[in-house]
Amino acid sequence: MASVRDLRSRIKSVGNIRQITRAMEMVASTKLRRFQDRAVASRPYAREIAGLVGRLAGLLGDDVGDRPLFKDGAGEKTAILLVTSDRGLCGAYNSNLFRFLEQWLREHPAAQPRYYVYGRKGYQYLCRRGREEQIERFLVEPVLEQTDYRAAARTSNLLVQAFQSGQYKDVLILYTAFETMVRYLPTCVPLLPIRSDNLAAGPGEKSAATDVILEPDPATIFDQLVPRYLETRVYNALLESLTSEYASRRFSMKNATDAAKGMQNVLKGKYNRKRQETITKELLDIVGGAEALR
């Protein structure tokens, strides 16, 4: 049985932890805000690029399927861009993604994955699983949190180059899609080769594109456009992962704060009872002593 003093110090330490988790919740909230704003701000650009790709693909017709980034790669291996977090204390954010990865691996037993990893947690996980030699690149520059469009573009170009070098069959992105504040889903999207039916140009857009001046010519524009398109895909995956990470972190920190509060109440109850008990015992002693003296 804990003594009154033990209880008092435990109440205090639980209170300290509560303060810390509360502060972390606040920090996660602000960062979440920031990444959400950036995700929203990047949307018009991504939409424009996707729209252009769709329209030009419609214009080029069946030729699109023959372009290099649209055909299966020459290699056997599969490149996986795995987006995890650098830090923990964000609930099941990382472990959900790892579980998803394991499931994907079970469903594709013949795949020979090669990893491009964002986030220290992903790197640690793969090393712990003894897949260190399957890691092709651990992307640390710049740190995930300070990632911007240019960094995403560099990563995208790195993957395109790897794909074109003929080592790979295809390139996937494994990341956490942000649905709502309390819903984030581990997701796998194919990056390369590009499936022309994914480009989804509306039928109206196709016909509208026929009498457009194209400078210098459709194929040249298209070949310049495709890398930009891939960049926006990578950028979007990074931003969504970061948003999910912070939403998840805020949520788990809030839970921790609430749990600490509950624990504090329980301990306080115990402490008061214990204190009362001690007082009663002392009183009995005094009364007993006075009785004996009479």
Next chain:
Amino acid sequence: MATDLHLRVITPDKIALDTRTDSVRVPAVDGQMGILSRHAAMVAALDAGVLRWTEGGVSRHMFVAGGFCEVQRGEVRIVTPAGERPVEIDEARAREAEARARERLRVGKSTTGEPLDTVRAELSLRRALLRLSAKSLE
């Protein structure tokens, strides 16, 4: 003065410009290209360079880092990885980038010691110089 062109510059970070104008000049890959109102629908690939337009009779400009220009029904959309007004251009950073690129080209090695990607170094030198020229036009 007619102001019947809607000019927008869209970058991954923000809408860098949203204004009405009567004429636009864009740095297309094969030379400067002028766009006036009632221009036919067009998609053009852009080079890094200076975008110019007029606003109330005053000529304005901004740096764009390549991208695409789309003209459609009185709307000019510039979709570019980076668009900066002269006030937004960080002169010190551009000078630094210029010096870095020149140094790399001179030594023939990148800062990390890997063999030099000459094309990339030349491109970054060009971007730095264009940024600086866009700044000095103000």
